[in-house]
Amino acid sequence: MADEMITAVIVDDHTAISAGVQSWCAQSVPPITLIDAGDRLTDVWTGPGALADVVIFDLELVPRRPDFGELRRLVDSGRRVIVYSQHTEDTIAMKCVDLGALAYLTKREGPEHLVPAIRAAARGEAYTAPSLSGALVADDDPGRPRLSQRETEVLRAWFVSASKDLVAAKLNITVKTVDTYIARVRVKYANVGRAARTKSELVTRALDDGLITLAELNETPPVT
Template identity: 75%
Template structure:
């Protein structure tokens, strides 16, 4: 997406929400063009909405009936979805993430999180706002591997380092021990059916599971921080 104008289509039955999201996105850096689907899923699949990079999706298209089926259809067809909903219960949040949404934001979370979530989704990356991070941290879903504190520490240090030698020096352990911890993490992910064979895949898993946020990762990689 580098150098290209990002487009997002919003499907929400509240016109004020759509207008607010457009206002935030127009002033974002880089700016985002927003298409209002006017709560009609047909407008997400055809015309400008069908070509949008990201779908900002409200679950309550039908009152009291979260539209999980529509979310599944979007994801199954390769659409990049950010759920933006008033629902905040753990079961709903986790179901959306497990269905393939790249981010889940409560409508109490404003442009400081929605805009970065849309930017991340346009690049095919997950985004973890505070509400989602809290749900994931408390999640007892067996599809999420349980890492020890030391495994998490080694993983985070590795994300921030250019080599395992630097990780070993920072944590005062051997390179072999670093390798052992990282391999254990890979095995745990493989055991729940979510293989992570490369460093970039592990970063993606960690971001998705709330083990680290995008802001933290950026700070780790910033030499001036």
């Protein structure tokens, strides 16, 4: 999907939010065409909104009732969805990702994250904003290992560096320490029944859990 071809439809009952997103999209380079559906979910399924590459979805169109059912319906129909919500609870963020949202952003996160998330979603790729990154670290789903921030940092650095020596230099630690952190991550995955004995298996686990994206890996030189 070429960036200049991207269209998105936003479903949000706060006009100020929609207007802000409209401005961010118009000012991005290249610009993103945004269709404002207001709080009308029907406009996502009919008219110009039905052809949009990305759906930006306010999870709470009905006060105090996150609409996970509509999110599931959008994802199941093949739509590429970004949840843009006022909710900051990690459990809600993780549930949206589990249901198939390609990104979860809180409304505290501005164009520096929403615009790249739209571009990633248009390519069918996930985007991990800071709020979701924190949720992944804090996630207590028994199917996900409880990685520390440092373990996650080392893992991500290893995936996007040409060697462990470069990881060590970047994080100001020794190569032996890099190996130790990676070994800990392998053990934690094994303990939840998702063994990652090889590097390719570990990359797959990280992709599944949203710790890194395909876009980041595609920009990475061969690793050792």
